[in-house]
Amino acid sequence: MQVENRFGSLSRPADFSNLSDEIENATSELLSPSTLKRLWGYVNYMSNPRLYTLDVLSRYIGYPDFGSFCNEIHSDPEFVSGFLTEDSISSDSLSQGEKLRIGWDPDRLVTLEYIGDNRYVVLDVQNASLEAGDIFTLPVIVKGFPLYIPHIERDGKQTPLYVAGYRNGITLLKKL
Numbered sequence: 001m002q003v004e005n006r007f008g009s010l011s012r013p014a015d016f017s018n019l020s021d022e023i024e025n026a027t028s029e030l031l032s033p034s035t036l037k038r039l040w041g042y043v044n045y046m047s048n049p050r051l052y053t054l055d056v057l058s059r060y061i062g063y064p065d066f067g068s069f070c071n072e073i074h075s076d077p078e079f080v081s082g083f084l085t086e087d088s089i090s091s092d093s094l095s096q097g098e099k100l101r102i103g104w105d106p107d108r109l110v111t112l113e114y115i116g117d118n119r120y121v122v123l124d125v126q127n128a129s130l131e132a133g134d135i136f137t138l139p140v141i142v143k144g145f146p147l148y149i150p151h152i153e154r155d156g157k158q159t160p161l162y163v164a165g166y167r168n169g170i171t172l173l174k175k176l
Contacts, residue, residue: 002061010040022060029056041106041167051160087143087173091118099123102141103172104165111176128164136162143173 004010007019016033024030035053037043054066063069089100094114103109111124115135122134135153147164165171 003057006061010036010042013037013042016040016042023056027056027059029059031056039166049163088140089173089175090140091120091138099176100141101172101174101176102147102164102170104147104170105168108164109172110164129162130164141170141173143171144169146170 003019007022008015010016010019013033016036019036020031020033031053034043039049039053039057051066054069058064058066058069061069063072091114094100096114096116098114100112100114100120101109102112107126108128109124109126110122110128110130112120113123115121118137118139120136120138122130122132125132130152131154133154136149136151138147138149141147146166146169149162149164151158151160152162
C-alpha cells in the first residue's frame with residue numbers, strides 16, 4: 001500500500017516498468033518489472049518474495065530495511081490497538097478437523113483443515129504458492145487483512161515469511 005501511495009496505481013504493464021525505474025532512481029537498487037508484477041499478483045507465479053526485494057521496497061518508502069518497516073507498522077497507533085469488526089475466524093473457536101476456505105485476489109483459493117494448537121494443514125490450492133500438505137500456525141484469520149504466516153512447514157523444512165492477500169487482504173473466509 002505505501003509503495004502505491006508514493007508511486008500511484010499499478011494496473012498496466014507500463015506502470016511496473018515505471019515503478020522499477022523510480023525505485024532504481026530513489027535507492028540505486030534494481031527491482032525488475034517482472035519481479036514487481038509477481039509481487040503485486042499481476043502475473044501468476046508460485047514464489048515468495050525474497051528478503052532483498054522487501055528490503056528494497058522498504059527503502060523506497062523510507063525505511064532502512066524490511067525489519068524496520070515491520071517494526072514501524074507494529075508501533076503505529078492505528079495498528080497498536082482497536083477492535084476489529086470484520087469477519088474473522090479465531091483458531092481457538094475451531095474443533096480439530098474443521099475445514100476453511102480462504103481466498104484472495106486475483107484468483108487464489110485455498111482449503112485448510114484445522115489440526116489443533118492453532119495449526120492448519122493445506123488440503124487444496126488453486127493459483128497460490130501454498131502447496132497441499134503445507135502446515136502453518138496462525139491464531140486468527142481476518143477477512144479484509146493480509147494473512148501473515150511466519151513460516152510454513154514443507155517437506156521437513158521451514159519457509160520464510162509468507163504473505164497472502166498483500167494487496168487487498170483476504171477476500172473469502174468461510175467454514176466448510
